[in-house]
Amino acid sequence: MNDLKVLILAAGQGTRMKSDVPKVLHRVLDKTMLGYVIEASKEADAKEICVVVGHQSAMVKNTIKDIYEDISFAVQKEQLGTGHAVMQAGDFIKSGNILVLCGDTPLITAETIKKLCEKHENEGNSATVVSMVLDNPTGYGRIIRENDNFSKIVEQKDADSEQAKVKEVNTGVYIFKAEKLCEALSGLSNENAQNEYYLTDTLEIIKNSGEKIGIMVAEDDKEFMGVNSKLHLSYAIKAMKERINTNLMLDGVTIIDPENTYIGKDVKIGPDTIIYPGCMIEGKTEIGDSCIIGPNTRISSSSIDNCVTIQMSVLLDAKVKSFTSVGPYAYLRPNSNIGEHCRIGDFVEIKNSNIDDGTKVSHLTYVGDSDVGKCVNFGCGTVTVNYDGKNKFRCKIGDEAFIGCNSNLVAPVEVGKRAYTAAGSTITKDIPEDSLAIARNKQENKNGWRKKVNK
Ligand code: UD1
Ligand code: CA
Numbered sequence: 415m416n417d418l419k420v421l422i423l424a425a426g427q428g429t430r431m432k433s434d435v436p437k438v439l440h441r442v443l444d445k446t447m448l449g450y451v452i453e454a455s456k457e458a459d460a461k462e463i464c465v466v467v468g469h470q471s472a473m474v475k476n477t478i479k480d481i482y483e484d485i486s487f488a489v490q491k492e493q494l495g496t497g498h499a500v501m502q503a504g505d506f507i508k509s510g511n512i513l514v515l516c517g518d519t520p521l522i523t524a525e526t527i528k529k530l531c532e533k534h535e536n537e538g539n540s541a542t543v544v545s546m547v548l549d550n551p552t553g554y555g556r557i558i559r560e561n562d563n564f565s566k567i568v569e570q571k572d573a574d575s576e577q578a579k580v581k582e583v584n585t586g587v588y589i590f591k592a593e594k595l596c597e598a599l600s601g602l603s604n605e606n607a608q609n610e611y612y613l614t615d616t617l618e619i620i621k622n623s624g625e626k627i628g629i630m631v632a633e634d635d636k637e638f639m640g641v642n643s644k645l646h647l648s649y650a651i652k653a654m655k656e657r658i659n660t661n662l663m664l665d666g667v668t669i670i671d672p673e674n675t676y677i678g679k680d681v682k683i684g685p686d687t688i689i690y691p692g693c694m695i696e697g698k699t700e701i702g703d704s705c706i707i708g709p710n711t712r713i714s715s716s717s718i719d720n721c722v723t724i725q726m727s728v729l730l731d732a733k734v735k736s737f738t739s740v741g742p743y744a745y746l747r748p749n750s751n752i753g754e755h756c757r758i759g760d761f762v763e764i765k766n767s768n769i770d771d772g773t774k775v776s777h778l779t780y781v782g783d784s785d786v787g788k789c790v791n792f793g794c795g796t797v798t799v800n801y802d803g804k805n806k807f808r809c810k811i812g813d814e815a816f817i818g819c820n821s822n823l824v825a826p827v828e829v830g831k832r833a834y835t836a837a838g839s840t841i842t843k844d845i846p847e848d849s850l851a852i853a854r855n856k857q858e859n860k861n862g863w864r865k866k867v868n869k
Contacts, residue, residue, distance in 0.1 A: 417510035424517030425468025438517035457524035495610025540625035554583035567614035571607035793819035
């Protein structure tokens with residue numbers, strides 16, 4: 415469809431979330447609910463997207479603008495109903511085909527939107543609504559049919575006992591020809607049980623003007639799952655997780671316990687990588703083939719090449735090249751670039767540093783703001799002293815250097831190629847290539863001291 419415009423309703427307060435955060439900004443895994451709806455719209459080729467905001471509109475706008483380009487906003491000051499919300503979009507709804515979505519149904523897919531658009535066009539409908547059939551339709555608007563055709567939608571609170579028995583309900587997703595929608599909106603009234611302007615009534619108005627209304631029965635109810643409480647949020651997370659993990663497994667990723675593995679929609683993972691339980695992998699993370707990740711690992715916005723092992727560690731905005739192992743209990747903070755065949759061992763923290771191929775930082779070490787060459791060996795307990803309370807300085811460590819255990823490297827300082835530091839040294843001066851630096855007091859033995867002090 416070449417004139418598809420998407421209007422996303424997101425003005426409601428979401429009282430039942432019991433939260434200071436607007437409902438549509440709550441996250442399902444690593445993305446806001448509204449974000450998923452926007453992305454599905456874009457994937458379905460929406461030409462324009464407008465979000466109707468109301469409660470905490472500034473927070474919603476700012477959060478969304480930071481992430482997504484080309485989104486416009488309309489403000490609904492008072493929440494007088496879904497029809498009223500659509501009216502606030504002004505010129506946006508005056509041309510094209512208007513798809514209405516809700517900001518609190520994160521599971522909607524682009525495929526479903528595309529199917530709806532096709533049906534709407536092929537049947538020449540003035541409006542097409544997506545319905546679903548539920549064992550328990552309570553709370554939803556009922557789709558009332560006449561000789562199988564659309565007649566009207568009756569809200570739960572306005573339904574008589576016969577209507578209330580109908581199991582086919584309105585998902586809240588529809589597409590309208592703009593002119594027909596606008597005409598119908600001008601004829602809306604709020605004479606109903608909730609004194610609201612119902613968008614659902616526009617369908618009956620359009621039908622009564624002699625136009626065709628289509629109904630597309632949804633294949634998968636889950637896509638229309640609305641989130642109204644933190645409990646619902648957990649259902650949405652579960653469903654999203656299942657969808658993402660299923661796709662990854664079908665693409666050849668081994669996920670040992672999908673129930674206990676939380677991977678974001680934008681994450682890419684290569685085949686034959688094994689994900690052990692308890693992992694959270696977020697943002698635009700890319701992981702190559704044949705890696706072993708986890709258990710209990712968090713990786714955010716990082717890039718991991720092939721054949722990397724990461725156990726029980728946290729990686730934020732980090733890069734790790736092939737055949738390197740990380741952890742257990744390592745912390746790679748933003749802008750850590752680790753080369754090939756490296757070992758980053760237990761209780762090692764690395765920040766804003768480049769570690770070149772073959773280097774080993776095996777245990778209990780902090781490397782911050784440093785450029786480390788190839789095949790360097792860090793002894794246990796090395797600290798780069800990079801911060802004087804005001805400024806940060808860099809350490810430079812040449813290829814094949816050997817940092818003795820429990821060394822402090824006080825930056826700015828440079829350790830030359832193949833240089834050694836003696837264990838326990840506090841290094842404050844540059845060390846030339848191939849040299850040994852000893853920076854500690856000489857040992858003095860007081861012979862027989864124990865016997866003397868104990869009489
Ligand atoms: C609506 C439908 C109902 C359907 C159900 C599906 C109407 C009248 N009813 O009911 O037939 O079965 O969705 O979930 O449309 N919103 C605004 N401004 C408002 C009111 C609502 O922006 O003034 C937004 C909400 O933030 C929400 C969406 O519209 O994202 C739906 O509103 P909600 O109050 O949840 O509608 P329902 O009563 O559930
Ligand atoms: Ca509702």
